[in-house]
Amino acid sequence: MFRKVQRQGPAAGRVAGVSAELYDHRDRCAIVGIGATEFSKDSGRSTLTLAVEASLEAIGDAGLVPIDIDGIVRCDMDDVRTSDLIHTLGLDNISYLGENGPGGVAPAAMVGQAVAAILSGQATAVLVYRSLNGRSGRRYGAASQASDAPRVGGNGTYDEYWLPYGLQTPGQCFALMARRHMIDFGTTPDQLGRIPIACRNRANANPAAQMHGRPMGLDDYLGARMISDPLRLFDFCLETDGANALVVTTAERARDLPRPPALIRAVAQASLPDVQPGNFYSVLMRESLTTLPAAPVGRLLFERAGLGPDDIDVAQLYDCFSITVLLQLEDYGFCAKGEGGSFVADGSIELDGSIPINTAGGHLSEGYIHGMNHIVEGVRQIRGTSTNQVPGAETCLVTSTALPPGSALILRGDG
Amino acid sequence: MSEPEAPPLLPVTDDHDTGPLFEAAARGELVVRVCACGEVSHLPTSYCRRCGSSEGTWRPVSGRATLLSWTTVTHQLHPAFPTPYTIVLVSLEEHPQVHMFGQLAGTPDLTADQPMEVWFQQLAEDVAIPQWRPAG
Numbered sequence A: 001m002f003r004k005v006q007r008q009g010p011a012a013g014r015v016a017g018v019s020a021e022l023y024d025h026r027d028r029c030a031i032v033g034i035g036a037t038e039f040s041k042d043s044g045r046s047t048l049t050l051a052v053e054a055s056l057e058a059i060g061d062a063g064l065v066p067i068d069i070d071g072i073v074r075c076d077m078d079d080v081r082t083s084d085l086i087h088t089l090g091l092d093n094i095s096y097l098g099e100n101g102p103g104g105v106a107p108a109a110m111v112g113q114a115v116a117a118i119l120s121g122q123a124t125a126v127l128v129y130r131s132l133n134g135r136s137g138r139r140y141g142a143a144s145q146a147s148d149a150p151r152v153g154g155n156g157t158y159d160e161y162w163l164p165y166g167l168q169t170p171g172q173c174f175a176l177m178a179r180r181h182m183i184d185f186g187t188t189p190d191q192l193g194r195i196p197i198a199c200r201n202r203a204n205a206n207p208a209a210q211m212h213g214r215p216m217g218l219d220d221y222l223g224a225r226m227i228s229d230p231l232r233l234f235d236f237c238l239e240t241d242g243a244n245a246l247v248v249t250t251a252e253r254a255r256d257l258p259r260p261p262a263l264i265r266a267v268a269q270a271s272l273p274d275v276q277p278g279n280f281y282s283v284l285m286r287e288s289l290t291t292l293p294a295a296p297v298g299r300l301l302f303e304r305a306g307l308g309p310d311d312i313d314v315a316q317l318y319d320c321f322s323i324t325v326l327l328q329l330e331d332y333g334f335c336a337k338g339e340g341g342s343f344v345a346d347g348s349i350e351l352d353g354s355i356p357i358n359t360a361g362g363h364l365s366e367g368y369i370h371g372m373n374h375i376v377e378g379v380r381q382i383r384g385t386s387t388n389q390v391p392g393a394e395t396c397l398v399t400s401t402a403l404p405p406g407s408a409l410i411l412r413g414d415g
Numbered sequence B: 001m002s003e004p005e006a007p008p009l010l011p012v013t014d015d016h017d018t019g020p021l022f023e024a025a026a027r028g029e030l031v032v033r034v035c036a037c038g039e040v041s042h043l044p045t046s047y048c049r050r051c052g053s054s055e056g057t058w059r060p061v062s063g064r065a066t067l068l069s070w071t072t073v074t075h076q077l078h079p080a081f082p083t084p085y086t087i088v089l090v091s092l093e094e095h096p097q098v099h100m101f102g103q104l105a106g107t108p109d110l111t112a113d114q115p116m117e118v119w120f121q122q123l124a125e126d127v128a129i130p131q132w133r134p135a136g
Ligand SMILES: [Zn+2]
Pocket: B035, B036, B037, B038, B039, B048, B049, B050, B051, B052, B053
């Protein structure tokens, strides 16, 4: 017989239980190096080769050499194992190895692990990487189950409760959430389209973006083929071959390195009280279809940072789909729940709006490195080197928040 | 709408935590897992997250529900599911927090929160699943 548990309602816990004072990490670490490969549809190279290129660039950008790296953090869905990189780069001084996930939830949480490793004395300079052949290799938008599988589900996946109904892809899952947002709040396709269009506008000023040189207006968006209604082709992110890497160290050491430090003001991970067991699609069993784990992540993050949504100058919001951005704008408090549609239609997310987003083009138009390219672009904004630089940007919110538990961080300049 | 190019995806029906739903479907009954404390567990877990008991039972429900959301899939991905088809997500009448999926052929006319009813689709000789359609 199990011990009886006393459940506290959803209102209890979170934030109330974890105080900013209990985790003193504010501005104590910084991202000091960033690296990126070309983003393409077919890299013609292994994921390890891509990870090596991005990592060497990040380490060099930080003014360090591989032997200086003593910690490494991997995303659980990466095909590159930590030992692959340690071996190939000659990282012979590794004393901390971390891993986080699932998938797109990882990047900010991976930086959080690097911070924790550094502040607890387990490492001094941590490499964080993400590498994938997301178009030419393993495609995350493909159907979840091979057609020749004898039976689907079991073993805690709960897949048996949805795969037999043809619910097979993340896009279909987000389409069901988008429909409910339209039902509850009157959100329209024209409004939703403003998100991919904003991302495309940014990509057209970023020569490294996959969709650079391909302008898109509302007619192009609405005229594109429907994939899983109400989501059309351009509501879906790109599939990308490429890699990104970061180097994290202490703020003190960062000030002696060549680049202006992007201080990690705060980082947070959080789950929901109603998170649900099982694979991915179980999120549709939650009471609310229109609130993401971004909501508790945002509350904890802002408390730890001592900041609020009004203090954020620019945001890189995880955009596996357009609707994911709309829900996060509400969940992070940039507008009220249900008002995301009119908020984006008013131009708020454009460069001259109240909260410019995804300034390199995001997953929708720059490339899909599973949330990691958002952190790289966040660092560029703090350095003042973005191709869509927000004038005077001092704070940048970066989210790695899709459906399961989420994570996010706030970067700020050392001014 | 074309014919499927692959046999249906059959669920694992004997999982410890989820199997009884399929056992009941095979005899034409919709059931949910209910704990002695009253907690309805869906997705079902043997351990009750509210009271800690593992003594739950599976109880019949009416098979009436309302339509929470739907999406018509028009991009072909899986040979067992020729497009277009429509995935529906319903909320049970007696236990609105219990959500279940169903599939309708083609592009049906649907309205938010409309009444839905269960039926049971025989996918194979020994496999039946609950399905949902507009209440008629
Ligand atoms: Zn109970």
